[in-house]
Amino acid sequence: MRQPDPPYHQDSAYSMPPIPRDEGALPSIKIVVFQYVMAAAFIFLVSGYWTLQIQNEQIYNEKAVRNEIRALPIPAPRGKILDRDGRVIVGNLASYRLLLSRDNLREDHIIPIATGLNLDPKEFAERLRRYRSLPSYQPMFIKDELTTAEFTFVEANRDNDALPELELISSQRRVYPQDGVGAHLLGYVSEINDAELNTPEWARHNPGDEIGKAGIERYYNDALTGVDGERQVRVDNRGNARAELGIKEAVPGKDLMLTVDLDLQIVAELSMEGRNGAVVALDPRTGEVLALVSRPSYDPNHFVGRIDPSEWNKLLTDPDKPLFNRALQAQLAPGSTFKPIMALAALETGVIDENFTVTCTGGATWYGRPFKCHKRGGHGTVNLYKAIAQSCDVFFYAVGNKLGIDNIAKYAEMAGFGHKTGIDLPQEKEGVVPSTQWKMRLFREKWFAGETISVAIGQGALTVTPLQLAYAIGGIATGGVWMKPHLVKESAALAPARKANLNIDHVNQVIQGMWGVVNDYGTATAARLPGLDLCGKTGTAQLASNELLKQRKDLKDNAWFVGFAPKQAPEIVVAVLYEGGLHGNLAAPIARDVIKAYFDKKARRNPRAPEQPASVASMAPLPKVGAAQRP
Amino acid sequence: MTDFDNRLMDIAPREPAVTRFRPLSWLVVPLLAIWFQVFVHRFVGYVSYLELPLLVTIYFSMMRRQPIIGSVFGACVGLAQDSLSDHYVGMFGIVKTMVGFIAASLSLRFDVDSPLLRLTVTYALFVFHQMGYWAVAKFLVGQSVDLQLPQMAIQGFLNALIAIPFYLVLDRLKEEAR
Amino acid sequence: MESFLARFRHITVLLLLLMAQLLLLAYQVKTNQEVRLIRIWAVTAVTPLARAVESVSVYWNNVFTTLVRQREVLSENERLKGEVSKLRIENQYLQGELATADRAKVLLAFAQTIPSKTKAARIIGSGTGSNARVVYVDRGSADGIARNMAVVTSKGIVGKVASAYPTASLVTLVTQQGFVAGVVSQVSRVQAILRGTGSDLCTLDYVRNPFALQDKEWLYTSGEDRVFPKGFPVGQVRVTKKSNTEFEFKVQPVALDHLEEVLIVVEGIHGAIPDPAPAPSQEVVILPPPPPAPASAEAPAAGAEGFGSTDADRLREKYRKLGEAQGHTYGGSPGRPPDFNKAVPSAQPKPASAAPGKPEEGKPPAAPKEPAPVKP
């Protein structure tokens, strides 16, 4: 029998006796059940751990390793760009990026750090404050490209005793020549953008990579780009490296040796300074590009990393188009520089011979239209030599009329006009060589004979690039062998020379005329180099018809000059485009300086017994006209 | 407890003659040794191979014949030595603790006044000490230290040689056993 | 349990001691923090003794040297007249006094010649490890010494204060591994970073222009590390490897032999540190930047070569000067063509009238102006 339980009192004086022990009421069986449940629960738990730790340890170990091991890339340095003598045109600069690990930053170190790095402490503290919202393991970027002094400061003070917050990360920065020297030739590298990432050309690159975007940098991007290495590190769940496990070194990009001669390039750049235009210097024997200048230029250094948008806009909207590579992309009327090709075409086709003369009275009428010669009073009786040397337009009107447009086109194309030269630079333009076919294809119109007359003096629809002009004249100067222009030696092996079967006599007559241009009271006596048989041809090309010119006075004539030397075995051919230069003889000194630089350098390289000092040589008498004719 | 241990225990307990020292010498001698280690090296470069704190540790542990005291004494000397150098505190401490323990344990089994045994024990413990320090530096702290065995052997011999007269000097500090 | 403890008492105590120290060690290794408190006790406890003994030792050193010299003089005097001997002895004695006083005097004089404010300190101890390159000096934070202060002697730089305790400071020497200082060479003004390696020789890193740096050149502190004031000698360069691509420079610090007294540079504290750290030794001292190098002949050249330039820039500068020297405007009006083989006008222009054709400095003479070079 159970006794009634005493009521529970609210006071604390509740005392014994307790509930009497009721053996039968105690659910001992149920407690045993509970114990079994407990044991089952523990077996269930143990089995869970057994599965993970004993049966599948391998799997989870691998997962753990995948969790904690990361490969961090080591950027490979890009290959340097060297000139033909191995001088560095484009180099890399080891630069350092300074980070502040905010995890262990101490307040009282802010001022020493700011002072040491020449930062304004207030501004620095302000920047730190802005970082407050970010997690503290994220380091703060302080400065790029430390100066020597700052670098020394950081190295000397970032030990444990002084300022352990400072972290240096090394990187490489591309360095281009200052003031835009060779900018169009070299191009620039810049961070790859999203649009480029989606093109097949850049498919193997990753976001954040720096790629060549113009010039050599772009054309030879693959060779210049090295293979990035990687560092295997153990990281924590925030990706902070905790320990290094292994390293695969980066393979640096290959250095690229150009055919460019930095001396010539510099002289050409200096000559073009402050002018708009282009200079192309080739070695006609090999097609090697010795110099390639386009002005105005831009500073590729600004492109490295990411260009400032405002600066980029300024470059894009500049009316002088500094980004435009005039040497390959300016398609302009060649003007009188086309005349040597006309002359060669006329001789080769036999429409004239060396005795052919025209009387120039300062103009002539063809097909009912008046065509003027640049010399008001006329040149009088003109033969081929004089017509080239003094650039008589009337003579070439007659020659052009005799040849007809298709013959002109045939020889212009033979010289390389109207097609890309195939130089190893991106975005070359091909120019225009007009012909009956060309007009029909483009305008669905017949060719008018009157149009031929302007083409005969390098005007009309005919357009060429400075590179094409140098290539064309170089080929003629070497007697009809056109070597593909190239900037990197190995690339030449792939391209066989283009040869034309020319009568050497005809070639010599044209060259003789070009010799006269410079040395025999021709249009470019300014380019005369005493002691050197420099041949050349000036050109003054109208940009627009005479009517348009009357309206816009700012459209000045382009000055052209193309020259080569020496006369017998040309080693260098230089084409100069001087935009708005008014007259070809103003472009001539530019070419002269470049050629002079070439031969001065050659003399420097092969110092032969100095029979006469330079000062004496420059006063040496002129060789007789025609004395150096070929056999 | 293995059979071997029991046998050892059977042999060991002849009542060891505990040597007593004045309390002051427990403090002054090791301090002097450490001080010597830190400051005398500067004047006399050729004594740099000497490890006086180690010799002191060995001597006192050996003479006191109590592993606990040896361990504690070794730990104190080692820690003091550590705190005056620029490495982590505890490196010498750990090694010297073990040296003190071993020296005291060994002393239960042999005549601590025999010079030959003193020489041998000192030499062995010196080598042990250097190896131990090397192991601590390499495996616990992760420093890359070279183990120069021949040098160690020579230095140990020199230390042991110095130890004999040194111990004799220290013997003067003994209080008569009660 | 009790019997267990009693039986294994020895080994338990040993294990406990070892475990405790292991924990201590693990704590330090894991956190990379020192047990600073223990060290402060130890250093503060030992340095007074060291100081006392040091001064006694200096005294005895004087007496000892005097004795030695007296004996020398006596033996010499046996062959000389007795009367003069007394004077000689006195003379010798005075000389001896002078010699010992010399070092301190030199240091004092030196301290007065340098612009920085310094405190003289005496070296009272070295690190305990056999290859530790640290020393203790007898000035501490109580004397105004703070971490990162430069330590120099009249011979050159010694090291910098690694930690300042109340009565003493720990100085890391130039040769200690991880030590870095900015240096500049005396002649070629090449800047570099000096690194301690833990051996007797330091190495040079980040040498700006390794080609220009010559063997045996003296290095001075450049001040750019903001620790060492500019202009203290460091040591002589030894070029141990030099090829087109690889360079290796070693430097033997000059000031580390027979270190007795040093100067700690205390002045030059740039700007007050706002929050005084809990311990006075926690300050970091930053010197103001070194003054710019005096305008010298090479200064503009250095500017042009500046940071990150290529050969193209140098060549352009050369041609520009060439043009200027000859009054030639590139691509400009017709006139006498330029001569690109003329020597580049240097910083110290030679008289313009010097025969231009004359060969100079082993350069090839000006090129002959022949008609087209003959081809083979």
Next chain:
Amino acid sequence: MILLLRRSIRDLDWTLILLAVIITTLGIVQIYSATLDTVWRNAWWKQFVWLIAGLVLMYAIAQVDYHTLLGRVPIFYIVGLLVLITTLFIGTRVFGSRRWIPLFFGFHFQVSEFFKLVIILLVARYLTEVKSQRLSWFDLLKLGTLVAIPMALIMKQPDLGTSLTYVPVLLTGIFLGGLRWQHAVVIGLVAAVLLPAGWFALKDYQKARLVTFLDPAKDPRGAGYQVIQSKIAVGAGGMWGKGVTRGTQTQLRFLPVPHTDFIISAFGEEHGFTGILVVLGLYFLLLMQIVQNAQAAPDRAGMLICMGVAAVMLFHVFVNTGMAVGRMPVTGIPLPLMSYGGSSLLSVFAMLGLVNNVRLRRLVA
């Protein structure tokens, strides 16, 4: 008095205490290992202080006769409810839920942990008062409501895990108190109907936890991340573990909260299956010891108190360690004695105090 004190100390269940202290010590070592280099690196020290405080609390609770405590249950209950309601308004918000009320010295006090004691006493008293081997529907409903009110308040915090810990006390109580099998069937059916309804009452993150429990791979960076990382950590431990402070997943912080809820995962990684066996064995012994005390209890009330404690502990251990290997949903309830946290540790020792209380009185009758 002194005699009494000596007796009371001597008669404490020392096996139980020793087991608890060993487990707590293992926990402290593991907390130390898991929090190296983190802001929690002093946690192990605090846990040690809590251990001492817990032992004192345990002793104190063991002294007051549990019958007195049972007599005060209504007061405890009402005061507890008031504090729970206060918590909802003034509580400190941590991780989006208000569970803690600020106390002196910057300590925070998790009321729901201590309310467990009230629930245990409540169930014990109620079922003792019923005085019947067979519970009526009315009894079940009344007891269920009494337990459900605080549960609802705690869910409101929201803290599903802790509120669920009251359920095993209730279930164990009615099971031992005399549940009729017909009732059990009905309750089971009702629960089966109500559970889907309860689903809608759950917060989003609670749903997410349950979903990820069923399929952890579904949301590897979100709620499932914890389970996946925990399994990786445990699995990587293998047979012998990687050693104290060597567990990469723990040390590199891949394992979330390795010193509180997932301490067993950290322990599993660093000590392996061997260590897990030891710890689970210790827990099993601890529970067996509590159950043994229940069996030796002087009366029904004492038995129910001990069994309530056993039920809560079992639930905690089961859910927490099961969660670490993905066999239970992530509910955020701590592992008793091991997980870092003053409230949790103190409440466990308070419960052990109750058990000792019962034990001290076993001979009185």
